[in-house]
Amino acid sequence: MSSGDSGFTPLPGDERLSTAILSDSCDATGLRDQVLQQRLAPLVPGTRAIGRARTVRFAPALEDDPEDPYRDAIDFIDGIGEGQFVVVATDRSNDSAFWGELFSAAALGSGAAGVVTDGNLRDTDRIAALGFPAFSASRRPIDYRARMRVIAHDVDVVLGGVRIAPGDLLMADDDGAVVVPREHEATVLALARDRAARESTVLAELLAGESLRAVWDRHRVL
Numbered sequence: 001m002s003s004g005d006s007g008f009t010p011l012p013g014d015e016r017l018s019t020a021i022l023s024d025s026c027d028a029t030g031l032r033d034q035v036l037q038q039r040l041a042p043l044v045p046g047t048r049a050i051g052r053a054r055t056v057r058f059a060p061a062l063e064d065d066p067e068d069p070y071r072d073a074i075d076f077i078d079g080i081g082e083g084q085f086v087v088v089a090t091d092r093s094n095d096s097a098f099w100g101e102l103f104s105a106a107a108l109g110s111g112a113a114g115v116v117t118d119g120n121l122r123d124t125d126r127i128a129a130l131g132f133p134a135f136s137a138s139r140r141p142i143d144y145r146a147r148m149r150v151i152a153h154d155v156d157v158v159l160g161g162v163r164i165a166p167g168d169l170l171m172a173d174d175d176g177a178v179v180v181p182r183e184h185e186a187t188v189l190a191l192a193r194d195r196a197a198r199e200s201t202v203l204a205e206l207l208a209g210e211s212l213r214a215v216w217d218r219h220r221v222l
């Protein structure tokens with residue numbers, strides 16, 4: 001996908017979608033390995049984000065270009081479009097942070113859905129204050145210059161053992177993150193939307209005092 005491709009536009013009711021519902025819907029489609037094995041936690045509990053993956057890969061590097069040390073990251077971030085979910089793949093690096101307040105501000109200004117990384121974030125209190133949805137393995141305040149560098153963007157990456165292609169649908173919340181390959185998106189989303197609606201009914205019936213057995217037998221959804 002090029003940086004200009006459109007993002008994901010949620011429909012009314014999509015606020016009921018969750019990673020659990022999308023995961024169940026992937027399972028029902030025969031896609032049983034779409035949930036990242038590593039839980040990349042939101043900076044702010046309760047954060048959820050859904051969007052199209054826009055990928056970037058980092059690898060170790062002991063040198064940088066003192067003239068323009070952030071060139072590749074700047075080029076990547078300036079190409080972010082509405083509804084894109086930034087995916088920063090680092091091979092689980094703890095060598096540096098990869099994303100902070102100012103990258104978040106730029107992404108937010110471009111209408112990005114959020115960022116997820118198997119590495120570290122920094123400026124975390126400030127990212128939280130911006131309200132930018134951010135999910136990471138951990139946090140560390142150290143700059144990536146002359147430690148790590150961008151080696152590619154808009155390529156397939158692997159995060160938490162799951163392959164993510166540019167343009168795949170990605171959702172993250174408190175439970176973890178799920179990747180829906182683009183070619184299966186229509187099927188999985190239709191199942192997920194139906195499931196979300198049925199779960200709302202089930203929830204209401206359970207809260208009204210009906211037995212789990214009666215509700216399960218009627219709706220076959222949990």
Ligand SMILES: O=C([O-])CC(=O)C(=O)O
Pocket residue numbers: 097098099100101102103104122123142143144
């Ligand atoms: O980790 C970085 O170099 C990026 C950073 O500080 C920011 O976005 O404010």
Ligand SMILES: [Mg+2]
Pocket residue numbers: 100101102123
């Ligand atoms: Mg910063």
